[in-house]
Amino acid sequence: VIATASAWRIANMLRDDLGIEARATASWIARLRAGEKILDSRTVLIVDEAGLLSSRDMGALLDAVTNAGAKIILVGDRRQLQAIGAGPGLDLVARAVEAARVSNIVRQREPWAREAITSFGGGRAAPALEAFADRGLLIEADGAKAAVTAALDAAEQIHAHDRGASVLILAKSNATVAAISRAARERLKEAGIIRGTEVSFTAATPSGHTAQISLAAGDRIRFLGRDDELGVVNGSAATIVNVSETAQSSSDASRILIEADINGRQTTFDPMRLADAQGRPRLGWAYASTVYGSQGLTVDHAIAYLDHSYNRHDIYVAASRARERTTLVLDAKSIDRRLASELPFDQQRDGLVFAEAQRRGWLAERLSRAAPKISTLDVIEGIRPLGRTAERSRERRRELSHEL
Known part of the structure; x- marks a missing residue:
């Protein structure tokens, strides 16, 4: 096997x-x-x-x-x-082929959570959102910055009650994940957890874009590629013990060395050993994850940063990672902007604020939408009825011509 x-x-x-x-x-x-x-x-x-x-x-x-x-x-x-x-x-x-279906959810410990996740997966987002809201697990934040703050506050509250709990913060885009990570680092610096010398370099993001990353002792990092010698794969996490930046001579480019703890095993490496074809190390912060990167993971608690870009598949995965509780943090301004854009042109203006019921109604409709992959077979099956209709039309014209 x-x-x-x-x-x-x-x-x-x-x-x-x-x-x-x-x-x-x-x-x-x-x-x-x-x-x-x-x-x-x-x-x-x-x-x-x-x-x-x-x-x-x-x-x-x-x-x-x-x-x-x-x-x-x-x-x-x-x-x-x-x-x-x-x-x-x-x-x-x-x-x-015939498929065997398993419909029982076992990850979530509370019945209401299992029912809500089933509703999300079935395209019935309204009752699922209501279930989260009734338990104080749907937080509406006034904009992106406030949503990041609320997500980090929720994580800190969980750790205050249970230091050993695993907490996963999720967002749809790499840009939002980066914003959450930068804010998390500032808090950790203030707490003295991230400390000492800091090094910066240009790295590759999971989506292949370029980003500037800064690291210091105490940082949590995620490897974005496989390295057998280091014993890491895409998604492996580590804690930095020490960083240093040296140059052999004044004319040489500086070399960065990172000492890290990888699951209890300490190793020192040059991030350039993880470089892609463009010379960018495939290394990032491990303070948040995209929804896509979280599929298949199980944690104690999850915090999902929600905005207008989610669909049924996204919320189904984001809401189902945690055994205990999932907190949904909504960027309310992103929803308001989308609602405003759908108004008649003469009614549109900046800064419109909508009622909670309107906002949640729009969000529920959006989260109920499926965006399944299609194949050539789907196209063919869609064309066949049109072909049969055209053939029937030609046959009817021939019949009419014969009658005339």
């Missing part, structure tokens, strides 16, 4: 939980294409988070399994985040 998932972090969790060999899907596919004999008639391949697989990757796995006479078990939820690559791999398989 072997296993795979689209992300190395989830694959490693499978390895640790099941005690079997597990690798990222791209790694297995690369080895199969290189001609390695990985599968045979006795192999069972478990694919976790299969809903994230593109049709191309799903096809590669199915071809390899079929050719080897092996067995494949696909585990995934088509209501969660969709594949980045082209085509919905899991959905295409589910159309062709």
